[in-house]
Amino acid sequence: MNALKQLFGGSLRQFGMLFVMVALAIFFHLLTGGLVITPTNLMNLLNGNSYILVLAIGMVMVIIIGHIDLSVGSVAAFVGIVVAITMRDWGIPWWVAFLLGLALGALCGAWQGFWVAYMGIPGFIVTLAGYMFFRGANQWVGKSLTVPVPTTFQYLGAGYLPEWGANTGMNNSTLLLGLASIAVLVWMQLSQRRALAKIGADVPPMSVTVTRLILVTIVIGYLTWMFGTGRPGSSFPVPGLILAALVILYSYITSRTIFGRHIYAVGGNRLAAELSGVNTRRTYFLVMMNMAMLSAFAGMMFVGRANASGPFDGVGWELDAIAAVFIGGAAVSGGVGTVVGSLIGGLVMAVLNNGLQLMSAGSDATQMIKGLVLLAAVALDVWQKSQNKPSITGLLFPSRKKEPGETPAPVTTTTSS
Amino acid sequence: MLDHTDAILEMKDIVKEFPGVRALDGVSLRVRRGEIHAICGENGAGKSTLMKVLSGVHPHGTYRGEIILEGKPAKFSNIRDSEGAGIVIIHQELALIPELSITENIFLGNEVRGRGGIDWLTARKRAKELMVRVGLHDDPDSQIKNLGVGKQQLVEIAKAISKNVSLLILDEPTAALNESDSAHLLDLIREFKSHGMTCIMISHKLNEIAAIADSITIIRDGHSVETINVPEGERVDEDRLIRGMVGRPLTSRFPEHTSNPGEVLLEVKDWTIRHPEVSERLVCKGSTFQIRRGEIVGFAGLMGAGRTELARSLFGRSYGRYVKGSMLLHGKEVSPKNVEQAIELGLAYVTEDRKVLGLNLLDAIRTTVVSADLPRISPRGVVDRNAEHVAAEKYRRELRIKTPSVNEGVMKLSGGNQQKVVVAKWLFTEPELLILDEPTRGIDVGAKYEMYGIMNSLAAAGKAIMMISSELPELLGTCDRIYTVSAGLITGCVDAKDATQEGLMRLMTLVPTNTTTAA
Known part of the structure; x- marks a missing residue:
């Protein structure tokens, strides 16, 4: 347990969910006779879920500040139709349309953020209104019709990286991507060790770092091979790349910047944050606005994948995104949650969906099973917390005795007596 | 007279373990019928855990040891069981529903049933009777949120005695109360005793324990150290309690403080603030005061006198609406309009309620x-x-x-x-002026001493400290000067060396006339 903790930097809960995800994938792989872990299926999995995962990134921030956003699907659909129509009627290039879409998303978000932050109306209400309003706006603008988009736009939602250079038996773009990520991770680990040593903090033993790097190399190497050896012309998909970039960007923002700290502070205790000089209104506003921008992004990725924008795009997305966030370990009361956790939560749902589909389970069974999994994941978390254990992984790897010198854990005895 | 042989409750060798820590390690407690039994000990000594064992929050089987109530072994598996046996506990954090009325709160979970639902007429009548018994003269229909903390505490007690209680447990009942509300509550407990009720009281306030307890059990690190039976009409020595609690004699409750005031750091003139909601109410009425570098200046006042409101309005106007007045730092006029600006100017405010406002x-x-x-x-x-x-x-x-x-x-x-x-x-913000609002509330004797030490070293380093406290001995023991505040008005400024508790109390209860409405 201790070794694992060192290996994964203390974020054992996320590791636990990752474990669940891999176990699910292997389970379905075996059950379907080898249909799940194949290059084509993994690409489909990423292409077909990346827009939900993009939403989950924004949603976890909204949930951390103690609100919820029900409007994401409608905003995505509204932005999608506007972008599709402007490209058709004005003939603007795809990237101008894309920027226009983001700006429109920001505008929708500013509208909702204004009501939440400066008028003090709960996000649930504001975005329920937005859910209705923007759905209506989509159908009004598009006259309830489906509007196709030019092929250039499809790159966003279903594109692949180019093939070039010598024949390595793999897609060279994917290979380069894989090698580059391994190099960056090695460099990051080593420079972190140096930094820790410099300030005199505890540096993990070299063996731990090396083991960690070897494991990471194996995982990335395997994924590179998987995505690089698909049918000719395919590679690691563009939506997956966009998703990875956004996850890295937002992980950085939430964990390392002042703005990120303010999000957790406001969600953990708004009054204390205010008295520590945090501008809580601005934080609310920016988080709501950011969510709508990511909704716009997700909407455009979906339009690219579907080749068209329609009146029923984005229906039910908000609930999928919210489920991903809660499976990923966020708390309903706010203050808790991570971008990476939500990504993994969303992937668990995606693998489940995909596996059940490949087993040709009907949507009835799929829905029921997904519902139960959501409940089970959160219930297990709550139960683990009440048992004062470190959650899911605590079940998988029963804890040894406490490290010496550790403070007494139970909250009940330390608060007041 | 107390009968020394008649024990209503005995707890024998209670051991309670949590993962990784033994909270209670053989605590024994013997409570005689009809007495007021105080339990004291530092934070984390195990007092609250012991009471949770007794009231069934930690059910039978999760601890070792024996509970004997009225001569019979008691095995409670939840709070309902213990309440059925006549044990009622009033927790430190009040458990009232702010939006409900006094009547509804008193009978919550114990509703007066009539035909086809709750019999509100009877409930109201009985609530009125209970309220008279605890000395609460409000409308039983008024909502809890409109009552002060003192009155809320009385509602809790009314709720407790509505349950046919034979053993009443009060966990820090006066922690949030001002002096006069505390005194009223202690009188009430004495009156209950004269009617034959037994009380267990947990408190940090040693003077209260000394004033009221018939016997005292001291708990330290999960052990019961000793039980002191106080003879009728005598007072227990507070220093003896402290020795028992900390396990060592405290030569002084306050560290030595030599004051060395420098130039004036903060000067506030005619500071006037409105209540944030009730605009005709002024919470600060032209306060004028100054604090020098290296000085610890106390602000004494009853709850609701406007000390916290004054401090927070200075700290980036985080409370109320500014009416008039000026604020000078280093002789230069400043007007921080939000907390960020206040922090930039070198102000820091340690809030009174660390769990709600501070952390x-x-x-x-x-x-x-x-x-x-x-x-x-x-x-x-x-x-x-x-x-x-x-x-x-x-x-x-x-x-x-x-x-x-x-x-x-x-x-x-x-x-x-x-x-x-x-x-x-x-301290990380490197403030020039540190405002401490009830910095030692709810922390134990040892930690208090350390806190005073921290204040002293800050003052020695040339910082100015504004300290708000409801404990007069603490103010007298740590401050250089003390301002008294009453009803939003500064009523006096005394040198701590010359001040007495009685003198401060007189100034704190001074009610100025003709200043209650806005100018």
């Missing part, structure tokens, strides 16, 4: 310490986590925060250590 309990120590001045360690908006670690370690050492690592969550810390983290958070 994000989900946060780690290291992130809390730097949270009030992130820009200082964040070039280009990115937090330098190494600088954060260094800062947190520095304050852990300097303030002696007891924790295995600064990566631990603040939730795990004891009250005294949590308070140190809050203080660290504000």
Whole structure:
């Protein structure tokens, strides 16, 4: 347990969910006779879920500040139709349309953020209104019709990286991507060790770092091979790349910047944050606005994948995104949650969906099973917390005795007596 | 007279373990019928855990040892069981529903049934009777949120005695009350005793224990150290209690403080603030005062006198609406309009209620310490986590925060250590003026002593300290000067050396005339 903790930097809960995800994938792989872990299926999995995962990134921030956003699907659909129509009627290039879409998303978000932050109306209400309003706006603008988009736009939602250079038996773009990520991770680990040593903090033993790097190399190497050896012309998909970039960007923002700290502070205790000089209104506003921008992004990725924008795009997305966030370990009361956790939560749902589909389970069974999994994941978390254990992984790897010198854990005895 | 042989309750060798810690390690308690039995001990000594064992919050089977009530072994599996046996506990954190009326709260979970639902007429009548017994003369239909803390506490007691109680347990009943409300509550407990009720009272306030208890059990580190039976008409020696609680004699409850005031740092003139909602009410009425460098200045007043409101309105107008008045730092007029600006000017405010206003309990120590001045360690908006670690370690050492690592969550810390983290958070902003609002509330004797030491060294380093406290001995023991506040008005300024509790109390209860409405 201790070794694992060192290996994964203390974020054992996320590791636990990752474990669940891999176990699910292997389970379905075996059950379907080898249909799940194949290059084509993994690409489909990423292409077909990346827009939900993009939403989950924004949603976890909204949930951390103690609100919820029900409007994401409608905003995505509204932005999608506007972008599709402007490209058709004005003939603007795809990237101008894309920027226009983001700006429109920001505008929708500013509208909702204004009501939440400066008028003090709960996000649930504001975005329920937005859910209705923007759905209506989509159908009004598009006259309830489906509007196709030019092929250039499809790159966003279903594109692949180019093939070039010598024949390595793999897609060279994917290979380069894989090698580059391994190099960056090695460099990051080593420079972190140096930094820790410099300030005199505890540096993990070299063996731990090396083991960690070897494991990471194996995982990335395997994924590179998987995505690089698909049918000719395919590679690691563009939506997956966009998703990875956004996850890295937002992980950085939430964990390392002042703005990120303010999000957790406001969600953990708004009054204390205010008295520590945090501008809580601005934080609310920016988080709501950011969510709508990511909704716009997700909407455009979906339009690219579907080749068209329609009146029923984005229906039910908000609930999928919210489920991903809660499976990923966020708390309903706010203050808790991570971008990476939500990504993994969303992937668990995606693998489940995909596996059940490949087993040709009907949507009835799929829905029921997904519902139960959501409940089970959160219930297990709550139960683990009440048992004062470190959650899911605590079940998988029963804890040894406490490290010496550790403070007494139970909250009940330390608060007041 | 108390019968020494007739015990209503005996707890024998109670052992209660939590994962990784033994909270109770053989505590024994013997409570005689009809007495007021005080339990005292430092924070974390195990008092509340013991009461949770007794009231069935920790059910039978999760602890070892024996509970004998009225001569029979008691095995409670939940609170309902213990209430059925006549044990009612009133917790430190009041458990009332703010939106419901007094009547509804008193009978919550114990509703008066009539035909086809609750019999509100009878309930109201009985509530009225109970309220008379506790000396509460309000409308039984008024909502809890409109009552002060003192009256809320009385509602809790009315609720308790509505349950046919034979053993009443009060956990820190006066912690949030001012002196007059506390006195009323203690009178009430004495009156209950004269009617034959037995009370167990947990308290940090040793003078109250000395004034009221017939016997006292001292608990330290999960052991019962001793039980003192106080002979009728005598008072127990407070120093003896402190010795028992901390396990060593405290030569003085306050560290030696030599004052060395420098130039005037803060000067406030004619500071007038409106209530944020009720605009005709003034919470500060032309307050004028000054604080010098190196000086610890106390603000004494009853609850609701406007001390916290004054402090918070100075701290970036985080309370109320500004009417008029000026504020000078180093002789230069300033007007911080929000907390950010106040922090920039070198002001810091350690809030009175650390759990509600001071801390994000989900946060780690290291992130809390730097949270009030992130820009200082964040070039280009990115937090330098190494600088954060260094800062947190520095304050852990300097303030002696007891924790295995600064990566631990603040939730795990004891009250005294949590308070140190809050203080660290504000020291990190390198303030010139530190406002401390009830800095020692709810923390134990040892931690209080350390807190006074921290204040002294800050003053010695040339900082100015504005200290708000409801404990007069504390103000007299630590401050250089004390301002008294009554009904939003500063009614006096006395040198701490010449002041007495009685003198302060007179100034604190002075009700000025003709100043109740806005100018």
